[in-house]
Amino acid sequence: MSAPLLEVEGISKSFPGVRALHDVQFHLAAGEVLVLVGENGAGKSTLMKILSGIYQRDTGAIRVDGEPVEISGPAIAQQLGISIIHQEMNLMADLTVAQNIFIGREPRVAGVLNERALNAQTGELLEQLGIGLDPRARVGDLTVATQQMVEIAKALSFNARVLIMDEPTSALTDTEVETLFGLIESLKEGGTGIIYISHRMEELKRLADRVTVLRDGEYIGDLERAEIDVPTIIEMMVGRQIDEGARPVSSEHARDEVVLDVQGLSTKALLDDVSFQLHRGEILGFAGLMGAGRTETARAIIGADPRSAGTITVHGRQVHISQPADAVRHGIGYLSEDRKAYGLMLEQDVSFNTVLASMKNFTGPLGYFFDGKARRVAQTFVDRLRTKTPSTSQQVKLLSGGNQQKVVIAKWLARDCDILIFDEPTRGIDVGAKEEIYRLLQGLAADGKSIIVISSELPEVLRLSHRIVVMAEGRITGTLANEDASQATIMDYATHLAADVTAAADHTRGAA
Numbered sequence: 161m162s163a164p165l166l167e168v169e170g171i172s173k174s175f176p177g178v179r180a181l182h183d184v185q186f187h188l189a190a191g192e193v194l195v196l197v198g199e200n201g202a203g204k205s206t207l208m209k210i211l212s213g214i215y216q217r218d219t220g221a222i223r224v225d226g227e228p229v230e231i232s233g234p235a236i237a238q239q240l241g242i243s244i245i246h247q248e249m250n251l252m253a254d255l256t257v258a259q260n261i262f263i264g265r266e267p268r269v270a271g272v273l274n275e276r277a278l279n280a281q282t283g284e285l286l287e288q289l290g291i292g293l294d295p296r297a298r299v300g301d302l303t304v305a306t307q308q309m310v311e312i313a314k315a316l317s318f319n320a321r322v323l324i325m326d327e328p329t330s331a332l333t334d335t336e337v338e339t340l341f342g343l344i345e346s347l348k349e350g351g352t353g354i355i356y357i358s359h360r361m362e363e364l365k366r367l368a369d370r371v372t373v374l375r376d377g378e379y380i381g382d383l384e385r386a387e388i389d390v391p392t393i394i395e396m397m398v399g400r401q402i403d404e405g406a407r408p409v410s411s412e413h414a415r416d417e418v419v420l421d422v423q424g425l426s427t428k429a430l431l432d433d434v435s436f437q438l439h440r441g442e443i444l445g446f447a448g449l450m451g452a453g454r455t456e457t458a459r460a461i462i463g464a465d466p467r468s469a470g471t472i473t474v475h476g477r478q479v480h481i482s483q484p485a486d487a488v489r490h491g492i493g494y495l496s497e498d499r500k501a502y503g504l505m506l507e508q509d510v511s512f513n514t515v516l517a518s519m520k521n522f523t524g525p526l527g528y529f530f531d532g533k534a535r536r537v538a539q540t541f542v543d544r545l546r547t548k549t550p551s552t553s554q555q556v557k558l559l560s561g562g563n564q565q566k567v568v569i570a571k572w573l574a575r576d577c578d579i580l581i582f583d584e585p586t587r588g589i590d591v592g593a594k595e596e597i598y599r600l601l602q603g604l605a606a607d608g609k610s611i612i613v614i615s616s617e618l619p620e621v622l623r624l625s626h627r628i629v630v631m632a633e634g635r636i637t638g639t640l641a642n643e644d645a646s647q648a649t650i651m652d653y654a655t656h657l658a659a660d661v662t663a664a665a666d667h668t669r670g671a672a
């Protein structure tokens with residue numbers, strides 16, 4: 161039998177205070193998709209960073225085609241044919257597609273960049289991959305999905321034999337996901353081995369030839385394609401069974417007081433006459449395709465983007481919100497979908513970030529910061545959300561992606577706003593922690609908070625929301641009671657297949 165394309169054995173890696181990996185193994189054959197799963201902080205990214213030369217292992221062996229290798233830096237990984245596509249992409253917005261792919265390797269004549277050859281070479285590569293894209297397009301003008309295709313093209317331009325994808329679908333629409341999966345199929349046929357990290361269980365069934373499970377930095381086991389069963393995998397991942405909670409019903413809160421009333425909200429860029437009401441104790445889900453206007457609605461409400469029309473009424477009083485600080489003053493908290501840009505101060509620790517939105521409760525006269533109090537509060541959220549961190553004094557940038565997201569959630573929970581808007585709250589969060597976050601949000605709603613959840617995951621919208629607002633192209637196309645909604649009906653409204661039902665639905669049922 162020929163040696164596997166890639167093999168790792170006995171890999172361990174520690175950081176100060178954290179044992180990230182201990183005696184981990186896996187193997188990958190040419191033309192195989194290996195899906196790597198594990199809870200947040202299980203060690204998936206660390207393992208991939210070792211393979212791509214970003215981190216050095218403490219112990220263990222790595223073999224390519226059966227030969228031991230030392231991956232002492234990213235350039236060596238590239239030479240060995242190992243390429244990684246990160247969760248957060250590393251492209252330069254102001255450069256073109258071609259410039260990004262061949263940056264530092266551009267064809268030159270007598271030292272001068274040959275733009276024409278560069279574009280031709282890129283055109284060829286894109287065509288081979290079946291990606292219909294102009295090599296001269298500016299990357300900053302492309303959608304996230306297309307940028308990701310550029311990342312993949314870039315990885316393959318180094319003749320990658322092993323392609324590592326870290327949660328590649330987390331920011332893609334359903335059709336874009338299909339395009340990506342099509343590309344993965346053709347890469348497999350060409351003999352590329354793919355390591356695919358995902359928290360989405362449905363993807364695993366579609367894609368995986370094999371699944372490798374990590375828990376707490378340790379190798380738990382492998383499942384072959386025929387053995388893949390989601391509940392088994394979840395149990396291997398979290399070491400216990402997860403009960404899925406019941407879906408809520410809309411009538412529970414439909415008659416309660418209206419806490420937030422948005423009428424005729426419009427923006428120059430996209431929104432057209434967006435109107436809805438949020439009740440006390442209600443979770444209102446916002447569904448729709450990427451670009452439908454859900455994030456824009458949130459941003460227009462909190463004053464992050466200018467409105468061209470519309471009124472916002474909080475607890476019966478019309479309010480003037482022209483910047484996010486005004487929104488917070490009126491008790492509206494917004495958890496952004498982009499945690500790095502808006503959510504966290506990465507250099508600061510878990511404790512500081514947890515109290516970041518409620519600083520005045522932790523600051524005394526003359527700006528004295530009550531560090532002990534902040535740490536106690538931060539620790540309660542670390543416990544409740546099961547955030548994996550050695551302590552509350554760990555810098556946030558050293559946490560895994562999913563655990564950073566938990567800190568963002570803690571920050572808004574600590575702020576104690578009356579109205580909370582969560583934009584893709586569980587992006588990058590593992591299945592076990594997701595269910596805990598759902599219960600936490602439902603607990604907050606039961607205590608009288610009002611919550612908007614924007615989510616691209618329909619099972620999440622259905623699991624959480626009393627009512628569901630569906631948007632398409634900047635407008636609300638439907639408002640559904642949870643008991644009337646299914647993934648299919650939501651998609652109908654999101655794609656305009658159903659008539660506008662806003663008026664017919666129980667949009668105003670509770671306003672009596």
Ligand SMILES: Nc1ncnc2c1ncn2[C@@H]1O[C@H](COP(=O)(O)OP(=O)(O)OP(=O)(O)O)[C@@H](O)[C@H]1O
Pocket residue numbers: 175176178179180198199200201202203204205206207548549558559560561562563588590
């Ligand atoms: N540079 C670092 N310094 C200290 N600790 C680190 C560093 N990088 C990772 N860790 C820790 O190592 C552990 C494994 O993290 P890793 O990012 O590999 O997890 P993951 O499985 O990829 O999680 P997620 O699903 O949340 O992305 C975590 O506890 C993380 O906080």
